[in-house]
Amino acid sequence: MNSSRAYPIGGIVIAAAFLLLAPKILPAMKVHLATEVLIYALWAVSFNLLFGHGGLLPFGFGAPFGVGAYATALLFRYFAGIPLLPTLALVAMLGFATGITIGSLSVRLKGAYFALITFAFQMFLYAIALKWYNVTQGDDGFGVTRPSLYLPVWGNISMTNIADVYYFTLAIVFLAILATYFFQKTPLGNSIALVRENDVRPSFLGYNVYLIRLTVFSVACLLAALAGGLFVFFNEFVSTAVIDMNVSMIVLLMVIIGGSDHFLGPILGAAFYVLVQDWLSSLTSRWFLIMGAIFIVVVFYLEGGLISLIPSKRSQVGATPERG
Amino acid sequence: MGAFETFAVQAMHGLVYGMLIFMVASGLTLVLGMAGVLNIAHAALYMLGAYFAYSLTLYLGSFWLGLMISPLLVALVAIFIERFFLRKTYAKGHVPQILLTFGLLYVISEIVRMVWGTSPLRLFEPPILTGDIPFMGKTYPIYRLFIIGFSFLILIGMLLFLMRTRIGIIIRAAVHDADMVGALGINVPIYLFGVYAGGAMLAALAGVIAAPFLTIFSGMGDQILLDCFVVIIVGGFGSLLGAFMASVMVGQLQSFGVLWIPQLALVFEFLLMAVVLAVRPTGLFGEEA
Numbered sequence: 001m002n003s004s005r006a007y008p009i010g011g012i013v014i015a016a017a018f019l020l021l022a023p024k025i026l027p028a029m030k031v032h033l034a035t036e037v038l039i040y041a042l043w044a045v046s047f048n049l050l051f052g053h054g055g056l057l058p059f060g061f062g063a064p065f066g067v068g069a070y071a072t073a074l075l076f077r078y079f080a081g082i083p084l085l086p087t088l089a090l091v092a093m094l095g096f097a098t099g100i101t102i103g104s105l106s107v108r109l110k111g112a113y114f115a116l117i118t119f120a121f122q123m124f125l126y127a128i129a130l131k132w133y134n135v136t137q138g139d140d141g142f143g144v145t146r147p148s149l150y151l152p153v154w155g156n157i158s159m160t161n162i163a164d165v166y167y168f169t170l171a172i173v174f175l176a177i178l179a180t181y182f183f184q185k186t187p188l189g190n191s192i193a194l195v196r197e198n199d200v201r202p203s204f205l206g207y208n209v210y211l212i213r214l215t216v217f218s219v220a221c222l223l224a225a226l227a228g229g230l231f232v233f234f235n236e237f238v239s240t241a242v243i244d245m246n247v248s249m250i251v252l253l254m255v256i257i258g259g260s261d262h263f264l265g266p267i268l269g270a271a272f273y274v275l276v277q278d279w280l281s282s283l284t285s286r287w288f289l290i291m292g293a294i295f296i297v298v299v300f301y302l303e304g305g306l307i308s309l310i311p312s313k314r315s316q317v318g319a320t321p322e323r324g
Numbered sequence: 325m326g327a328f329e330t331f332a333v334q335a336m337h338g339l340v341y342g343m344l345i346f347m348v349a350s351g352l353t354l355v356l357g358m359a360g361v362l363n364i365a366h367a368a369l370y371m372l373g374a375y376f377a378y379s380l381t382l383y384l385g386s387f388w389l390g391l392m393i394s395p396l397l398v399a400l401v402a403i404f405i406e407r408f409f410l411r412k413t414y415a416k417g418h419v420p421q422i423l424l425t426f427g428l429l430y431v432i433s434e435i436v437r438m439v440w441g442t443s444p445l446r447l448f449e450p451p452i453l454t455g456d457i458p459f460m461g462k463t464y465p466i467y468r469l470f471i472i473g474f475s476f477l478i479l480i481g482m483l484l485f486l487m488r489t490r491i492g493i494i495i496r497a498a499v500h501d502a503d504m505v506g507a508l509g510i511n512v513p514i515y516l517f518g519v520y521a522g523g524a525m526l527a528a529l530a531g532v533i534a535a536p537f538l539t540i541f542s543g544m545g546d547q548i549l550l551d552c553f554v555v556i557i558v559g560g561f562g563s564l565l566g567a568f569m570a571s572v573m574v575g576q577l578q579s580f581g582v583l584w585i586p587q588l589a590l591v592f593e594f595l596l597m598a599v600v601l602a603v604r605p606t607g608l609f610g611e612e613a
Contacts, residue, residue, distance in 0.1 A: 303420075
């Protein structure tokens with residue numbers, strides 16, 4: 001084994017060991033943060049499936065996340081004792097349906113126009129969440145009880161312990177991110193990269209550009225809704241904060257900070273965001289000022305994101321593709 | 325009070341709000357058409373207009389001075405933003421521009437909160453515009469009539485400028501095809517700069533005249549930003565006529581939505597947007613993308 005391959009494999013082993021042992025070695029507060037990182041990582045990866053891989057900027061990506069969050073919360077509330085895994089499966093399907101609905105009206109457009117339209121749809125859903133007080137309790141939000149997990153061999157696991165919540169989240173997020181990784185390698189997943197580079201040529205080659213975009217958009221929405229569901233499962237609370245303007249900025253910030261050209265960039269960005277926010281909010285209440293400043297700095301000085309600071313062979317191959 | 329009178333009053337309310345949206349959206353859509361820049365920080369300029377007018381009125385004792393000076397100050401802020409931030413991103417594409425302008429919106433909103441505090445402020449209308457006049461058996465606030473009159477004056481001025489002057493013709497040509505206009509030897513960036521400052525002044529004017537009846541608060545930019553997005557999508561990107569039509573429609577939808585189903589007033593304008601998108605993805609007056 002030469003040194004250039006030992007480097008990433010060593011990294012994977014260390015990361016896997018850390019993720020598996022985290023609840024054993026970290027204090028409970030930090031396990032909470034780690035769970036949050038995992039959930040945001042899934043969301044950021046699904047965002048980047050469209051953004052980095054597909055060349056589309058879904059500015060309103062809080063929409064599927066919020067739909068997933070509210071659907072989970074409402075299922076938990078109105079169907080007490082509902083099993084956990086089928087709930088998440090249902091929520092993911094709902095996310096897919098949301099993706100088809102929004103996507104069918106928006107994926108014809110590109111660049112700023114696509115961004116604007118997805119954002120307007122998110123604000124539409126935000127308005128419903130805010131105003132339909134009887135169901136959503138608007139700004140105030142409502143709490144839910146985390147259901148227990150039933151597994152065939154282990155039986156019922158109560159999910160009151162943060163370590164159990166962490167391991168469950170880790171398992172779901174790991175499987176979902178792995179699935180995303182392999183989805184990108186399938187012919188369908190590859191064709192979206194083709195469309196990103198040039199959307200006229202593929203249509204002459206017989207690809208249905210609209211259908212490719214719509215499918216990938218819906219898959220990304222499915223993953224985002226799953227992340228939203230996990231978010232409510234973890235927090236046991238939902239309010240309009242899961243679907244307002246800021247959540248779209250948060251996910252964009254995570255992906256941009258981490259670096260959108262690399263599959264692992266958004267995961268790094270999610271970790272960075274959660275940890276820095278945790279640290280900063282203990283120092284200052286002017287969090288938005290700093291977030292805005294981070295945006296400006298990243299645009300001007302750190303176009304490749306944090307992942308571009310890690311020297312590797314891959315990041316030097318080819319120029320950054322222009323999106324638009 | 326008859327149904328028709330209620331209808332007329334609501335239609336007037338809708339027109340007031342529609343004209344405000346149009347004043348903000350016009351600058352946004354022209355810059356989008358000319359440079360392809362979706363300047364989210366535009367909403368912050370509207371907000372700054374209102375806050376500047378509040379302080380100017382407080383220190384100078386005159387609403388009218390505030391109305392005149394505040395847009396000029398906001399134009400300076402806009403020029404500063406264009407010169408030192410936006411200009412560097414023209415070559416980089418949409419994503420950095422959206423990120424940057426959103427970052428600026430956050431920063432400006434936070435600075436506003438630091439300077440003026442978080443509680444809502446009230447700018448009082450000048451005495452001459454206070455009170456109500458009889459209107460179809462009911463009364464109607466004079467100040468709202470002033471908004472309608474003032475914004476129509478601005479609209480007519482804008483139309484004359486864009487349709488009848490050489491500069492206006494160049495701007496409209498640049499919205500249509502900036503590269504071709506540049507190839508004809510016209511310095512498009514200078515015109516873009518002018519449109520940017522002019523749009524900022526219009527947004528600030530809207531902020532000032534909105535202040536007495538919508539109150540001044542640090543989230544007022546976010547609210548109008550959303551309406552502007554809908555207006556730009558419905559009207560078509562870069563189309564001033566489309567922006568005007570869509571603004572009036574959104575204003576009416578909001579006004580009558582509040583009257584009929586207050587809970588879902590916001591939902592109507594998004595339904596309008598969804599319908600327009602389904603029928604004509606480029607908006608009512610947009611060119612084919």
